[in-house]
Amino acid sequence: MTSSQGSAHPGPVFRAGGGAVLLSESIYAVLPGADLVPEIRIDRAETFERLRHALNDFRELGGATIVDMGGLTTGRDAELLELLSQVTGVEIVASTGFGPAWTIGSHFTNNISEAGMTVDRIADIFRRELTEGLLVPTRARLNSNAGIVSITQTAAGDPELPFTRGQSNIEADTARASARAALAAGAAVAVKIADDPRAVLALLAEEGLPAERTLVLGLDRADHVVAGLPQALAAEGYLVGLDHVAWPADAGYLDADARVRLVLDLFEAGLGERVIVSSSAIGVAVELPAPVSADFGAVLREFVPAFRAAGGADEQLRTLLETTPRLLLTRTNPEA
Amino acid sequence: MGTVNTVLGPIPTEQLGITAVHEHINFGQNGWYLESDSWHPISGTIARAESQLADFRALGGRTYVDLTGIGNFRSVELYRVIARATGINFVACTGFWTGMGTRPFFWDKPVEYLTELFIKEITVGIDDTAAKAGVIKVGVSHRGLSDMDRKIYTAAGRAAVATGVPILTHLSTDAMTQLDILEAQGLSPDRVVIGHADAGVDVDRRRDLEVARRGAYVGIDNIGYETEKTPRVPWAQARRDRLRQLLDLLDAGFADRVAVSADADVQPLGWVSPPHSVAELLNQFVPDLRAEGIDEAIINTLLVANPARLLTMQEV
Numbered sequence: 001m002t003s004s005q006g007s008a009h010p011g012p013v014f015r016a017g018g019g020a021v022l023l024s025e026s027i028y029a030v031l032p033g034a035d036l037v038p039e040i041r042i043d044r045a046e047t048f049e050r051l052r053h054a055l056n057d058f059r060e061l062g063g064a065t066i067v068d069m070g071g072l073t074t075g076r077d078a079e080l081l082e083l084l085s086q087v088t089g090v091e092i093v094a095s096t097g098f099g100p101a102w103t104i105g106s107h108f109t110n111n112i113s114e115a116g117m118t119v120d121r122i123a124d125i126f127r128r129e130l131t132e133g134l135l136v137p138t139r140a141r142l143n144s145n146a147g148i149v150s151i152t153q154t155a156a157g158d159p160e161l162p163f164t165r166g167q168s169n170i171e172a173d174t175a176r177a178s179a180r181a182a183l184a185a186g187a188a189v190a191v192k193i194a195d196d197p198r199a200v201l202a203l204l205a206e207e208g209l210p211a212e213r214t215l216v217l218g219l220d221r222a223d224h225v226v227a228g229l230p231q232a233l234a235a236e237g238y239l240v241g242l243d244h245v246a247w248p249a250d251a252g253y254l255d256a257d258a259r260v261r262l263v264l265d266l267f268e269a270g271l272g273e274r275v276i277v278s279s280s281a282i283g284v285a286v287e288l289p290a291p292v293s294a295d296f297g298a299v300l301r302e303f304v305p306a307f308r309a310a311g312g313a314d315e316q317l318r319t320l321l322e323t324t325p326r327l328l329l330t331r332t333n334p335e336a
Numbered sequence: 337m338g339t340v341n342t343v344l345g346p347i348p349t350e351q352l353g354i355t356a357v358h359e360h361i362n363f364g365q366n367g368w369y370l371e372s373d374s375w376h377p378i379s380g381t382i383a384r385a386e387s388q389l390a391d392f393r394a395l396g397g398r399t400y401v402d403l404t405g406i407g408n409f410r411s412v413e414l415y416r417v418i419a420r421a422t423g424i425n426f427v428a429c430t431g432f433w434t435g436m437g438t439r440p441f442f443w444d445k446p447v448e449y450l451t452e453l454f455i456k457e458i459t460v461g462i463d464d465t466a467a468k469a470g471v472i473k474v475g476v477s478h479r480g481l482s483d484m485d486r487k488i489y490t491a492a493g494r495a496a497v498a499t500g501v502p503i504l505t506h507l508s509t510d511a512m513t514q515l516d517i518l519e520a521q522g523l524s525p526d527r528v529v530i531g532h533a534d535a536g537v538d539v540d541r542r543r544d545l546e547v548a549r550r551g552a553y554v555g556i557d558n559i560g561y562e563t564e565k566t567p568r569v570p571w572a573q574a575r576r577d578r579l580r581q582l583l584d585l586l587d588a589g590f591a592d593r594v595a596v597s598a599d600a601d602v603q604p605l606g607w608v609s610p611p612h613s614v615a616e617l618l619n620q621f622v623p624d625l626r627a628e629g630i631d632e633a634i635i636n637t638l639l640v641a642n643p644a645r646l647l648t649m650q651e652v
Contacts, residue, residue: 033439
């Protein structure tokens with residue numbers, strides 16, 4: 001099927017080796033609990049058609065791979081991801097890991113059993129998704145493995161847990177677990193940061209995760225840029241995620257021009273191999289609190305032409321959209 | 337004398353017979369299913385339920401109240417299969433285990449939303465089925481009543497007043513505050529079981545007497561979770577101590593203010609239970625009572641009359 005929208009885009013806007021990779025997107029997400037009430041109907045056929053359309057659009061623009069960065073706790077449907085990948089030809093890489101603390105169920109935040117929950121039990125979930133296959137909860141473990149571990153820092157505006165052994169405890173345990181699982185599987189960790197990434201990065205480092213296997217997402221937040229965080233972290237060896245392409249101006253992220261300039265500056269400083277761009281879109285979102293774009297085409301349709309117009313070279317685009325993300329997704333110990 | 341909603345439709349109160357008021361086919365905390373070693377085939381759950389409920393029935397048991405709330409893997413489809421297979425009167429609940437067990441979708445919902453949801457599940461049906469809830473479950477989070485707990489209690493109190501079904505609680509922590517919230521909605525305390533008074537972590541004999549004097553039921557409903565069993569669960573109590581706790585209530589003249597049950601999970605989801613079954617209510621607990629010289633009329637009050645009075649839907 002073709003999903004090209006007339007003259008909206010004349011053909012692929014990104015031509016390179018294997019096609020573009022978006023590291024920070026979400027295919028399908030559900031507010032936990034929305035599946036429990038009678039008035040919300042999740043139309044699976046309609047969901048599938050909308051996602052097929054969005055992914056075909058991405059592929060026609062020159063896209064090859066999308067990483068679903070939602071982790072395990074925001075409604076991931078691994079069988080849907082597999083099916084979409086088959087029918088659209090877009091490679092979909094699932095992440096394991098947990099979303100924000102408020103999406104993690106009480107089995108983890110306030111376990112009732114005598115032994116309680118441990119970092120290693122959480123790490124085991126992530127490790128097995130990276131090495132043994134993705135979970136279809138209560139039923140199946142698929143042949144496809146997760147490609148990366150995704151974790152999220154709690155942001156100021158996030159809902160508070162009604163009760164927990166401590167928001168910071170579950171977050172710290174999840175971070176440690178992500179590093180242990182990633183190290184065991186030779187995979188990388190992506191962390192969506194909020195106000196202060198240093199605490200969570202310190203935990204990952206303490207567990208032995210190298211900076212070059214840590215992708216820090218959300219670094220195109222305007223105040224982080226003002227504070228010089230992208231340059232500082234890139235200089236320390238971290239992968240810098242500028243992953244809010246095409247977000248509305250009032251969301252607190254860099255505008256398109258400023259993001260292009262930041263990327264060019266990083267290349268200028270010799271740090272161009274430590275940057276990725278993505279758009280944090282959600283293909284289909286059910287009942288999520290804030291509306292988010294469902295368009296996976298923004299990076300290719302908007303960022304790429306703007307980057308070229310500002311003097312960016314195709315070789316640099318290839319680094320940003322192919323070489324660096326593919327290296328991050330490549331296992332360091334493929335036998336694991 | 338009235339009717340009770342079961343998952344296969346309303347039945348007359350007279351049909352209830354010996355009743356376990358606080359049980360679970362399968363309770364799990366959200367997220368348990370991410371640990372794949374905890375998965376169980378549904379056929380095993382059905383087989384265990386058939387076997388345990390058949391034991392209960394063979395010993396005289398007739399009615400089973402499942403108190404697994406919304407989001408803790410309540411499944412009326414499963415309950416209907418089990419009800420048909422065993423012939424047990426199977427009562428399902430609406431409501432929530434505790435605020436801390438609720439999912440984010442519910443956190444910013446007003447009391448009115450929760451009230452309507454509970455009423456719908458009692459008067460229309462659960463999960464698109466015609467199976468109506470017969471009771472409401474509420475509960476206290478582990479450090480005492482949280483804001484979310486209070487919101488759920490408020491909604492439950494209103495839904496109970498609007499529909500005539502009773503409320504059963506998880507935990508007796510802050511018992512008087514629990515009753516304050518429910519009474520403030522216009523609900524009489526005699527429509528409430530303050531549950532798990534016999535949880536080992538939370539025993540308070542003076543509180544039990546206060547609850548009973550106020551007119552609510554004291555839930556001696558963890559029967560079978562004993563410190564003598566392995567593996568230990570945090571809510572276990574020594575068998576003798578639990579029996580003594582109950583005998584004290586009977587001695588004080590409160591036989592008609594006690595609700596007994598086993599709180600056994602046919603298939604625990606993501607946690608490990610000691611060996612346990614609803615049948616222990618009849619093959620261990622009742623013999624224990626008889627050994628203490630408790631007469632059959634009192635035993636009948638505990639197992640038949642109290643549940644019948646409690647579960648019968650009140651005229652509204």
